[in-house]
Structures are given as structure tokens and as C-alpha cells.
Amino acid sequence: MNLLNNKTTILHPIGLLRQYTKGISDIEIEPDQTVDDLFQKLGIPSQIVALVLANKTVVPKVYKIRQGDYIEIMAVLGGG
């Protein structure tokens, strides 16, 4: 969960998506933007992200990030 404080908004990329945050597992992000907007800013190809969680709940990529959210993202890996 949010490791800094409950007002900080955090992005937590899982696994290979960390290459887009220079290997950092928790980065502070701005609220009041959609997940897709965030991907665009960070250069994360939206099409390789399979799952977005906001505070442990699955949300769509059009979800508008709120202050204090803990956003986790996971890529599609290798399939069945």
C-alpha cells in the first residue's frame, strides 16, 4: 500500500513495467489525471498493460486518479 503517507499518490509498476520508471518500484505521481494520461507522460505503451489496480481494486484505464491513490499496473506477460 501507500508507503509514503496517505495523501501521496503513488504508481507501483510490477515486473517489467518498471523499465519505464528507471527501475523504481514506487514513484510519486500527480492526481487528477487518467491512467491513460499518466501512461502517455511516462512513455508506457498502454497496450501492454493488462491490469490496473487503484487501492487494490481493478479500474479501467480511463479511471481518474485521486489524491492518495495507490496505483498498481501489471503487464501482459506470456499468455497461456
Add this chain to the structure above:
Amino acid sequence: MDGYGGSILRVNLTNQSFTKTPTPEEMARNYIGGRGFGAYLLYKELKKGVNPLDPENKVIISSGPISGLMIPGAGKMDWTTKSPLTGGYASASLGGMLTAELKYAGIDTIIVEGASIKPVYLFIENNTIELKDAADLWGKGTFECEKMLKERHGEEFQIAVIGPAGENGVLYAHVNHDFGRQAGRGGVGTVLGAKRLKAIVIRGTKSIPVADLEAYKKSGMSLYKACKDAEGLKPWQTYGTTIVVSWCDEVGALPTRNFSAGSFEGGKTLYGPVMREQIVVTDKGCFGCPSPCGKYSYMKRYDTRVEGPEYETIGMLGSNLGLPDIQDVAEANRLCDDLGIDTISTGGVISWAIECFQRGILTTDDTDGLILKYGDPNIVFSLIRKIAGKEGFGALLALGTKKASQKIGKGSDRYAIQVKGMEQSAYATHNATAMLLAYMTCDVGAHHNRAWAITYDLAVGRDKVVPEKVAKVIWFQNFRPMFDVLGACRLQWVELSIERDLYCPALEAITGVNRSWKDLEKVGARIWNLTRLFWIRENEGFDRKWDMPARRFYEDAPESGTTKGQITKPEDVQKLLDMYYEQRGWDTNGIPKKETLIELGLGEFVE
């Protein structure tokens, strides 16, 4: 031999006889186990040109050196035969508990040959091997049959059964195990049905020798720790393979109405979180699994239960048939499992029939009066029952899309979404050239699991046709099926990002043979080329036409969804094949060159 059960059991159903011979060390060295044993034994032992449903065909059931040991995912085994659906090589992977029990009985491989006059089942308890009368089991659904055998022999026995579809000769009948795991593709259950072998019941209590016990414990624990620490574990365990439904819908890969599109307007109600909330009761894993992807579901509307549906089934029986309700899809899944048919081929066959009906190629005169349309669960249930029983219109659909379209003609082959006679699994490939090539060249027909390359398409550019993309597909094909050779599940590596090099010390500790992934990939290439030789030997005139995809993917651009208007160029399809053959060391017709075979250690098969 360290890591192995130690013997090959040959069951001749014609003579009702058994022979047991030591597992050959040379075969273990060159083909390792599982799928490798299956491919080698099939090519060596099967007489050229055997009809898949004749007694001369064989079913080869093999565990691998990792099967049954304390290694994550060690619950896999391979079922190989000459496919009645495709006429070529069939290899179906089965998860669950059976592979462990087989090895504990001291057996690596069962070769089933001949055919019994009356229905029987194979009973194995360590050194006791018998064929028992199956008259009371014949005609039963897979769930009831497995339950009867558990009650008869005990909960500790592991059981694989065929359903009525296998008995009736539906060409894509499967083998069901543990009430919800299948050796699903290519008609393995059909061949067993033709042999009148209803079930296999196994219990073993022997030890498996390992070369270095301490190193085995250490390397096994390293793998378990990596799984436990994986950040993806929680979401993977929560959703299993359904994690990709929403993603496929988003990127245009979700098969929709006979693959006419890759996004489904009703898709959202099929997504993993919806399924989890609405029908999933609990998780279910295979032997030794730290990340159970199986989901056990209860469908309130039908008051029924099923293990599933997994992604492939949601795609093929859901969006592909225009069904947006997860309970309907799960019920269709249950019917297929119980009656004994592959959900992927079944979904492909039904969607083909609906499209043919809508285009006027089929009429109510052909369909027993049924008005075929997308989005009607009752039509789907009815067709599944008709297929399994080969009743009326179901007898045509029981042939699979390739043979059914050849039978009715009228241009219906255009709507058969298949390669080499096998219905394409659940990834729409209108504009995903690596995944398209993976389907075109897969060694069993249009199946996804050898080279799941669709994310690579998205990462490097979906319509790009470059040598690097082709090389990636070949690398996948050599590497990923090695898990089926080792008798392990690939999903820990795939979905939890477990470092694949962690498997090498475990394999060495178990077998005493040091192998790097480079060594293993060479074995993978050897097996790949051997299965290609099988296709060539068994099919007169086999050439590059056999590798062509369904025309839909280079002629009919989707009219809706993410991939609307997108299509692979016909010339790019040929270019993909040219590059693939060159990189494989095959000629322009897709025939392996002599030097390629010799380099891969297949000199004995050079003619």
C-alpha cells in the same frame, strides 16, 4: 535413471496384454521426456499412413523428469497421437495430479495401442496392471464416470476419462481429469474412444530417484520462494487466465462472432473481475502449484458447477458466439467438459455454423430446424449436445470446420477459422503478424501456447514484418514447449516472471545432467523439426499451403472494434513464411533441409 519413473508401459488393447520395458537412456538424453518422448515414439512406431481411428494408431501418455517432484508446476503431462481432426501430429498438455501418480507407479510413459472389442478401463496400482470391464461406464459423462471410479477405487487414485463425444467419434473429443482439467486439443479422446478405452485409473506409492537430494531441495525451494515473492502472484491467483480478457478486448484480440472482429461490445461482462465476483467459488491448482490459476465456479441460474471458464473458453464460447453473460459461458463450458469435447474447437465450429447460416450457406433444412444466431445460449447448448451425440446437424459439426466445410462446399471454407484442420484458439489476428505466424506454423494446428507472441506484436508494431519478429516466434516455439517436455507448467515463468534459469539447477539436481537453456532450446528445435517430418510423412503433398492462415485475417478487415479496418497484407503472409522457412533451415515449401536435420541430431530420420 534419476528423475524418471523408470519404465515404459505398453498396453495392447487388442490382445489385452502388457509389457514393461526400462525407459531408454538414449531417448531420455535426446528427447528428455513428456512431449519429447511422445513426438519421438509416435514418429518411430507409427506405420506411415495409419488412419487415426484404426487400432494401429497409438496414444502416448508421458510425464517428464520434473513431473511429480516438488517443483512449482510439476503437474503436467503430454498426450500424443495422430490426430483424427487434422491428420497430423497432436500433442495435448494435461495438468492436475495424474502425472505425479504415473511416476509414483514407476512409469514414465504409457503407450496405448490396438483396440478392445468391448469397453474397458486401464487400472494401474504400482505393479498391478489390469484392463477392467467398463460396460457400466460407457455412455456416462466425464464427471459421473470419474466420480464412479473414485467411489470404486478410492479418492487417492487419479483418473482420466473420456466422455460420450469420444465414444461417438467427435473428432475433437478430449480427455478429462480431476473434474475439470483436459488434454483438450486434437482429438486425443476420440482416439481413445475408437480403442474403447473409457478411462485410466492410477495410483503409485514408489519414490522417484533424484541425483542430488540436497541440491534438489535447495533449487526447488528457490523456485517456490521466487513464486511466493512475485508481485504478480496475488492478481494472477485472483483472476487466473481471465486476467487477459479485458486486455484482449481492448487491443482487438478477443475473438468476436467467428473472428469477424477483435473487440466485443458485450465484453465487459465477461472480464475477469466480473467473473470472480459473480460465479467464482474458489481457486484450484494442479500438483505442486504455488499459484493456482483454476477457478471453480457456481452458476446460480443453472444450479451447476464447473472448473472454469478459462480465457480461451471465454473467448471461444463467449464473445466468439456473441454471448455476453458469464453464467451462460460457464454453463456451455460445463456441458463441453462433461460430454467430452474441446471448448476451443467447439466454439470455432459453432461460430462457423452461425456465420454460414447467416450467409445462407446453411438453412433450417440443414440445422434440424434450428435458427442459428449469435447471442443465444440455448442454441449453443443445443448444438453442443447435438455435436457430442453426433445427432442430426451435430454429425456435420463433429467433423471440425475444415472437414465440415469440405463436405458442404458453397464457399464455406472461407469462414472456417483454422490452420491444418485445427480451429484457431482465442486470439484474433487481423493485425498481429507475429501471432498470426505463430498460428500458421504451430505444430498441431492453430493453437496459441507454443508461441504466444501477441504482446511482442504490440511492443514492436503489429503490422511490422521483419526478420526479428520471425526469430522471436521461432525462439518461443523452441523454448516454451520445453516445459511440456520437462513435465512442468510454463505459467510460473510466464505470469509470475520467474527467472527461467532457476529451472536449470533443479533439472540438474533431479536428473544429474547439466543442461543450460541453450541446450534445452536445441532439444526444442529437434522436437519441432521431428513433428514437422511427421506432418510431411503422413500427408501426401504437404507444402506451404498447409501453413496458410484463415483468409479472414488477410481479406476481411473487422468492421468494428479496436482493429476496425486493419488487416494483414496477403503479400506479408507469404513474406512471413519465406522468412520463417529460411530461419528454420527449411526449403521454400517448408520441408526441413537435410543439413538442418543432421545439425539437430535427426540424422536417423533423413531419407
